[in-house]
Amino acid sequence: MRVERILAPNPGPFTGPGTNTYLLEVDGEVAVIDPGPVDAGHRRAIVDALGDRRAAAVVVTHTHPDHAPLANPLARELGCPAFGYAPGPEFDPDVVLADGSTVRVGAGELEAVHTPGHADDHLCLRLGDVLFTGDHIMGGSSVMVDDVAAYLRSLERLRGMELRRLYPGHGPEIDRPREVISWYLAHRRQREQEILAAVESGARTVGQVVEVVYADVDRALWPLAARSVCAHLRKLAADGRVRFGGGGDGDWDAAVSPAAP
Numbered sequence: 001m002r003v004e005r006i007l008a009p010n011p012g013p014f015t016g017p018g019t020n021t022y023l024l025e026v027d028g029e030v031a032v033i034d035p036g037p038v039d040a041g042h043r044r045a046i047v048d049a050l051g052d053r054r055a056a057a058v059v060v061t062h063t064h065p066d067h068a069p070l071a072n073p074l075a076r077e078l079g080c081p082a083f084g085y086a087p088g089p090e091f092d093p094d095v096v097l098a099d100g101s102t103v104r105v106g107a108g109e110l111e112a113v114h115t116p117g118h119a120d121d122h123l124c125l126r127l128g129d130v131l132f133t134g135d136h137i138m139g140g141s142s143v144m145v146d147d148v149a150a151y152l153r154s155l156e157r158l159r160g161m162e163l164r165r166l167y168p169g170h171g172p173e174i175d176r177p178r179e180v181i182s183w184y185l186a187h188r189r190q191r192e193q194e195i196l197a198a199v200e201s202g203a204r205t206v207g208q209v210v211e212v213v214y215a216d217v218d219r220a221l222w223p224l225a226a227r228s229v230c231a232h233l234r235k236l237a238a239d240g241r242v243r244f245g246g247g248g249d250g251d252w253d254a255a256v257s258p259a260a261p
């Protein structure tokens, strides 16, 4: 097995240095994982890196715009199917992968592990003790989460696997998977405690919670933080620990209050 990384030219606040496109080679056959955005130069870089090896599959971890849009056109060019959990805004899988489905690459079997949380349609992809984590786990930063309860369950599931290395959708590879997964779990639980404490000490809107919990974070990231706070508040409300009507995702003015005693 061999893994090559090709960095897409889309750096930014959501994408770090850019999206990692991976070429996973087994026995001379290659799976392209997360081809990224539609970009002629990036597409050329992927095709050049493939050389005369056979492409067995194009696989996407989830349908966000920095991961999936190039998948269908690239799969057509390479003459192989595009695989993913579900259709998305700019992606339509030729083959749908359910949890536990596999993609054959040479003699290897790349296994789909459904990991909702960052996105409902998110897959991690496992080959032996190596896991491609998409945006479920990123190299060196915390992750934008839409469904906190699902995200924590998905992390717990990954923590139970025997893994040697993680290849994230952004940032560098990770060689101590269990430590890093435990950090992510602890980080989420700490955020939850901080958000609950902010509500209990008087924050009454999503914006007020953000101002307390993310006081030391660049204000440019506060709209993003508001989405994360809403996700946490939905979970806390489901757990009966706060009252939260919801409001649109990341709604700054959405009201929150402590649960009735």
Ligand SMILES: [Zn+2]
Pocket: 062, 064, 118, 119, 135
């Ligand atoms: Zn994403």
